[in-house]
Amino acid sequence: MSDQSSAQVDETEVMVTRVFNAPREVVFTFWTVPRQLAKWWGPTGYENHDVTVDPEVGGRWQLRMVHTESGAEVWVHGRIVELVPPEVLAMHMEVPTPVGLPPIEIRLRVQFHDHGDRTRVTFHQGPFATAEQRHQTVVGWTQSFDVLDALLRDADPA
Numbered sequence: 001m002s003d004q005s006s007a008q009v010d011e012t013e014v015m016v017t018r019v020f021n022a023p024r025e026v027v028f029t030f031w032t033v034p035r036q037l038a039k040w041w042g043p044t045g046y047e048n049h050d051v052t053v054d055p056e057v058g059g060r061w062q063l064r065m066v067h068t069e070s071g072a073e074v075w076v077h078g079r080i081v082e083l084v085p086p087e088v089l090a091m092h093m094e095v096p097t098p099v100g101l102p103p104i105e106i107r108l109r110v111q112f113h114d115h116g117d118r119t120r121v122t123f124h125q126g127p128f129a130t131a132e133q134r135h136q137t138v139v140g141w142t143q144s145f146d147v148l149d150a151l152l153r154d155a156d157p158a
Contacts, residue, residue, distance in 0.1 A: 013126030014137050018145050020119050022152040024112045027119040028086035030148060031110065038063065040148040043140040045069065057083050061091050072099055078108075086112055101133055 020027050030036040034051040041048055046065040054060045061078035075096060082090035090109040098104055106126055113120040128134045 012128055012134075013124060014128070014134055014141070015122070015124050016138075016141055016145075017120065017122045018149075019115070020121065020149060020152050021117065022119060023117055024114040024119045025086045026152065027121060028089070028112050030151065031089055032085070036151075040144055040151055041065075042144060043136075044143045046074070054080070055083060055085070056080065059083075061093075067099070074098055081107075082109070088112070098133075098136075101136065102129060104128070104133055 030040065032053050032055050034053050037053065038048040038051045041051075041063060042065045046067055049064045049066060051063040052060055057080055059080045061080055063076050065074045065076065066072070067074075076093060077096070078091040078093040080089070080091045082088055088109070088111055090107065093104070093106050093108055095104040106128060108123060108125045110121060110123040113122065125137060126134075128137065
């Protein structure tokens with residue numbers, strides 16, 4: 001289990017730090033290999049489909065989240081704007097039809113800090129247009145990272 005987690009929210013942005021008990025290369029793979037990303041991304045109650053990651057600057061990053069009970073679909077589209085494997089992944093993201101929220105257009109920058117058999121992930125996401133978008137983002141990341149943490153215990157990213 002990861003031993004550090006924090007989320008800071010200001011008026012328009014979210015910053016999160018979390019430490020995972022897995023090497024940096026493995027954690028990075030779970031962000032950039034579609035079948036690995038599909039296993040953990042998104043809030044509780046959603047499954048991921050149509051996951052695409054073109055791991056290069058200008059590359060496409062997208063997935064379709066489907067709510068398991070209602071069937072509601074949420075597409076997340078991204079364009080990679082910075083990529084330094086396995087250190088940095090940044091993208092411009094759009095969520096055109098989030099459930100119960102106005103469209104979201106934000107930037108996400110994730111850093112993967114090498115601590116041997118552990119990785120500290122820090123990310124910055126924003127700006128958000130509403131407090132509810134920020135709140136749901138913090139909840140979603142917390143739930144997603146809990147799933148990722150469990151997956152990394154037995155990780156085989158190949």
